[in-house]
Amino acid sequence: MNEPVIYALENGVATITLNRPEVLNALDEPLLRKLTLDVARAADDEAVRALIVTGAGRGFSAGADLGASNTGSGAVDLGERLRTRYHPLILAMRNMPKPIISAVNGVAAGAGMSIALAADVVLASTSAVFLQAFTRIGLLPDAGSTYFLPRYVGEMRARALVMIAEKLPAADAERIGLVWKVLPDEELLPYAQQLAAHLATMPTKAYALAKQALNASLGNDLGEQLETEARLQREAGLTEDFQEGVAAFRAKRAPDFKGR
Numbered sequence: 002m003n004e005p006v007i008y009a010l011e012n013g014v015a016t017i018t019l020n021r022p023e024v025l026n027a028l029d030e031p032l033l034r035k036l037t038l039d040v041a042r043a044a045d046d047e048a049v050r051a052l053i054v055t056g057a058g059r060g061f062s063a064g065a066d067l068g069a070s071n072t073g074s075g076a077v078d079l080g081e082r083l084r085t086r087y088h089p090l091i092l093a094m095r096n097m098p099k100p101i102i103s104a105v106n107g108v109a110a111g112a113g114m115s116i117a118l119a120a121d122v123v124l125a126s127t128s129a130v131f132l133q134a135f136t137r138i139g140l141l142p143d144a145g146s147t148y149f150l151p152r153y154v155g156e157m158r159a160r161a162l163v164m165i166a167e168k169l170p171a172a173d174a175e176r177i178g179l180v181w182k183v184l185p186d187e188e189l190l191p192y193a194q195q196l197a198a199h200l201a202t203m204p205t206k207a208y209a210l211a212k213q214a215l216n217a218s219l220g221n222d223l224g225e226q227l228e229t230e231a232r233l234q235r236e237a238g239l240t241e242d243f244q245e246g247v248a249a250f251r252a253k254r255a256p257d258f259k260g261r
């Protein structure tokens with residue numbers, strides 16, 4: 002049987018590929034379990050300094066698997082399923098102390114879109130579409146979509162995306178700030194790999210601290226956020242990479258960051 006998620010590591014970059022292409026990488030239990038384990042593996046492995054999440058085949062992910070074997074017929078407690086299967090994954094992505102790039106190669110629907118948006122940098126191919134599919138089947142957005150959307154695109158657009166629930170082409174997603182960059186289909190993965198390879202040579206610890214600061218920013222007032230920056234910058238100032246960054250600047254040479 003094929004693995005529902007493929008994990009590969011090369012030159013400091015881990016690539017996680019959702020691998021149920023026959024159902025557009027719909028999320029069932031085995032896929033979610035392996036995906037969550039693989040994100041933790043990338044977080045824990047010192048050799049990994051950047052992560053790409055992408056999909057096999059023509060989709061990124063069609064969201065929760067709506068097949069009878071996964072979703073059943075009625076008596077499923079979706080709140081419990083979210084708490085046990087989805088929340089650990091979304092939190093692990095947000096708290097991951099390394100940059101995550103989602104390379105959205107096709108449709109990202111429902112919780113599949115939430116996973117794409119949980120990354121630090123969202124790239125999409127020209128043919129990708131984003132779909133808040135939830136209300137189409139009688140649900141509200143979950144797995145972080147109601148958190149990310151208003152923050153990324155503003156409340157008016159978030160509400161329209163949720164309620165109108167139509168496919169949003171990648172170019173429009175880029176225009177409203179859901180996507181960092183759109184690339185021709187065949188260039189998406191090479192570009193993501195190139196960007197990840199670059200991020201993997203940068204001061205990984207500073208990225209981890211920057212992620213903490215950005216995560217905290219969303220719930221802080223200015224005074225609290227300034228204090229958060231000071232607390233985290235104290236840590237950054239004690240890293241080998243900060244010493245190296247300053248030494249390289251003074252010597253007018255390229256820095257050699259170790260991620261520590």
Ligand code: LHQ
Pocket residue numbers: 023024025027028063064065066067068072079082083087108110111112113132134135137138140143
């Ligand atoms: C699928 C799926 C799918 C299974 C395509 N499942 N097979 C919900 C419940 C539980 C807990 C937590 O949270 C959630 C949150 C959610 O994620 S709710 C949202 C769930 N997702 C959707 O409602 C999207 C359903 N899919 C679609 O609307 C379409 O498939 C999209 C727009 C994604 C793609 O359309 P097309 O490009 O036209 O492809 P297709 O519909 O022909 O799909 C290809 C195959 O994939 C097809 O199988 P088949 O055997 O006919 O070739 C689909 O049945 C299968 N598939 N999505 N979610």
